[in-house]
Amino acid sequence: MVLLYVFGAIALINCAYYLLFSKFSFLKPSKKNTSEKHSVSVIVCAKNEAENLKKHIPLWQEQEYPNFEIILINDASVDETLDVMEAFAENDPRIQIVNVKNNEAFWANKKYALTLGIKRSKNTRLIFTDADCYPVSRAWLATMASKFSEEKQLILGYGAYEKQPGLLNKIIRFETLMTAVQYFSYAEAGTPYMGVGRNLAYTSNLYYENNGFMSHIKIPSGDDDLFVNEAATSKNVALCIEPKAFTYSLPxxxxxxxxxxxxxxxxTAKLYKPKHRLLLGAYYLGNLFFWLLGIANLFTEFWYFALAIIFIRLLLQYIIIGTAAKKLKEQDLVLLIPFYELFLVFTQISIFISNSGEKNAQWK
Known part of the structure; x- marks a missing residue:
């Protein structure tokens, strides 16, 4: 009976998280969009991305926005990345190139390259994406930019992955979906903790007020989530969840x-603020023990109570995550949510264990 009580407590914690996630699932896109067309800078850091740039630069150029520049950062590439950038820049004065050479102190560090790109920008409003990402529509830039205001200086967007055949593709997209549900929900609840560089925006004022990436400049990853974790507050963050503002990339x-x-x-998660580490850790451990204890309780005399608890929790999960999946155009993932979750839980645990004994890797 004690095992069942513990399982019930874990299930309640799980359900509490899903109620938190409902803040995003049932959130309607904000109508508080600015009609002003402030100048913006699209900033893209590329390392050995010649082929992707050939496909994606035209999509950035075609954005329906009256006044913007494109800052292309060549981060010490060894392929034709710089040549591709220069070829497009010859015919488009909006394109500015920052050619970064290896610096002994910050070798292969994306944050160093981004810092140079931000300094080169002539606009206060900065919109970031990656070289391997493309906007889903010509309204991407205008929609993201419309979320800026005097108070809202950091905009969280959705960076999705293309749908392709195979189980791995679904697992990757499910992990991306769940990550987005969490960071959007926490932000809506007044506790923003991360964003993704595939679709992110903030002002240069916010960047300089927080000393840029200096507190974690030597950590290869985290130009997006660590900066958001440090700079975001309950007041200065806005969400951009309109489908026309999504970006996509190949998984x-x-x-x-x-x-x-x-x-x-x-x-990078170990560098988050303590309260964020606690909340995220409790969520992942809660998922792990839900499945472990749930299965264990099915082999006891109280199996019917355990089955009822599992049903209620899964029903809540299907309603809330299913609604979020529809909002983020990931409906095909809904049917097998429990299977994807179970696979992801044990994959994440193995990664955390593996990471505890390794040094940080370079970003490319």
Whole structure:
């Protein structure tokens, strides 16, 4: 009976998190968009991304916005990245190029390259994406920029992955979905803790007020989530969740490469504020013990109580995460949510254990 009580307590904690996530799931896009068309700078840091830039620079150029520049940062590439940038810049005065050479103190550090790009920008409002990402529409830039105001200086967008055949693709997109549900929900609840550099915006004033990336400049990852964790407040963050403002990129094709990417991303979590580490840790551990204790209780004489608890928790999960998935155009993931969650829980645990004994890797 004690095992069942413990399982029930864990399930209640799980349900509390899903009620928190409902803040995003049932959130309607804000109508408080500015009609002013302030000048903005699109900032893209690229390392060995020649082929992606050939495809994506035209999509950034075609954005329906009256006044913007594109800051292309060549981060010490060894392919034709710089040549591609220069070819586009010849025919478009909006494109500015920052050519970064390796610095002994900050070798292969994306934050160093981004710092130079931000300093080169002539506009206060900065919108960031990655070289391997493309906007879903020509309204991406205008929609993201419309969220800026005197108070809202940091905009969180959604960076999705393309739908492709195969289980790995669904696992990657489910992890991306759940990450977005969390950071959008926490932000809506007044506790923003991260964003993704595939679709992120903030002002240069906010950047300089927080001394840029200096507190974590030597950590290879975290130009997006660590900066947001440090600079975001309950007052200065706005969400941009309109589908026309999504960005997309190709997910990893091999599980090993995806695991390496996730290990790099998760390595920054230990630098989050203590309250964020506690909340995120409790969520992941809650998921783990929900499944472990749930399965264990099914083999006891009180199995019917355990089954009822599992049903109620899964029903709540389907309603809230299913609604969020529809909002983020990931409806095809809904049917097998419990399976994806179970796979992801044990994958994350293995990554956390592996990360505890490794040094940080370079971003590329």
């Amino acid at each position: 990893k094709q091999k599980k090993k490469k995806w695991i390496i990417q996730k290990k790099r991303h998760y390595s």
